[in-house]
Amino acid sequence: MLENMCKMLDKAKKEGYAVPHLNINNLEWAKYILEVCEQQHSPIILGVSEGAAKYMGGYNTVAMMVKGLIKDLSINIPVALHLDHGSTFEACRKAIDAGFTSVMIDASRFSLEENIEITKKVVKYAKKKRVSVEAEIGHIGGTEDEISADIGYAKLEDCIALVKNAKIDFLAPALGSVHGLYKGEPKIDFERMKQIKDELNIPLVLHGGTGLPDEIIKKSIECGICKININTELQIEWAAGVRKKVADDQNVYDPRKIISGGEDRMKDAIVTKINLLGSANKA
Ligand code: 13P
Numbered sequence: 001m002l003e004n005m006c007k008m009l010d011k012a013k014k015e016g017y018a019v020p021h022l023n024i025n026n027l028e029w030a031k032y033i034l035e036v037c038e039q040q041h042s043p044i045i046l047g048v049s050e051g052a053a054k055y056m057g058g059y060n061t062v063a064m065m066v067k068g069l070i071k072d073l074s075i076n077i078p079v080a081l082h083l084d085h086g087s088t089f090e091a092c093r094k095a096i097d098a099g100f101t102s103v104m105i106d107a108s109r110f111s112l113e114e115n116i117e118i119t120k121k122v123v124k125y126a127k128k129k130r131v132s133v134e135a136e137i138g139h140i141g142g143t144e145d146e147i148s149a150d151i152g153y154a155k156l157e158d159c160i161a162l163v164k165n166a167k168i169d170f171l172a173p174a175l176g177s178v179h180g181l182y183k184g185e186p187k188i189d190f191e192r193m194k195q196i197k198d199e200l201n202i203p204l205v206l207h208g209g210t211g212l213p214d215e216i217i218k219k220s221i222e223c224g225i226c227k228i229n230i231n232t233e234l235q236i237e238w239a240a241g242v243r244k245k246v247a248d249d250q251n252v253y254d255p256r257k258i259i260s261g262g263e264d265r266m267k268d269a270i271v272t273k274i275n276l277l278g279s280a281n282k283a
Pocket of ligand 1: 023084085180181207208209229231232
């Protein structure tokens with residue numbers, strides 16, 4: 001069932017696990033993810049970046065495709081369709097109008113005051129349509145140098161100001177995670193994560209789930225993380241499978257066969273993540 005993220009993340013917060021946010025890039029990815037999550041009885045957040053939405057044709061195409069898959073594959077687990085890193089009010093509005101059930105407004109590149117203003121506007125629009133809203137503060141994916149110098153980490157008082165003023169449902173505080181592969185050891189500020197959790201009592205989101213050791217994922221969940229975003233890791237697994245398929249069968253030309261070369265590796269990786277996050281049988 002397509003729904004917003006409120007119920008699924010409140011349950012995750014109460015019961016101490018995290019719901020996977022897996023980015024989709026095409027029809028096959030959406031289908032594989034839904035099939036695995038249904039089989040594992042795990043709730044799922046399908047994350048769609050602005051670039052991925054554009055690649056697939058636009059927000060309407062994505063929303064209709066996901067709704068079609070849920071119906072045709074008889075998917076009964078809770079599914080949220082979520083705009084990942086919406087950069088403007090306009091992008092969020094388009095996704096909401098197309099039928100997305102959740103949006104992230106990422107105005108973290110602006111000053112705190114501007115971030116609050118833009119986020120407030122998105123919340124006002126989203127609430128009318130029962131769409132949930134995530135916002136970001138700090139700088140996720142800062143360079144290693146910035147992170148070492150403690151630049152870009154979310155400040156507790158800024159988190160409080162954003163949540164209280166903009167009335168968002170979930171917060172993604174940048175606390176040392178990066179998108180893509182980590183160059184050195186990830187340096188996550190768990191102490192601040194716990195302070196933010198204790199102070200605000202809303203579900204927290206961890207971006208940059210790829211490459212984080214299992215202990216960091218588990219500790220993050222203990223410190224208030226209820227949603228973990230993963231993209232690059234699935235891309236790597238899927239691409240390795242496709243490469244092998246093409247290398248093993250030089251005569252393959254059916255796109256369905258080439259693309260599904262990545263299916264098994266990607267599905268196995270999803271099962272592993274669901275078990276690590278603890279979301280199996282929570283649907
Ligand atoms: P990774 O690509 O590092 O897994 O991050 C995904 C993400 O945070 C999407 O918002």
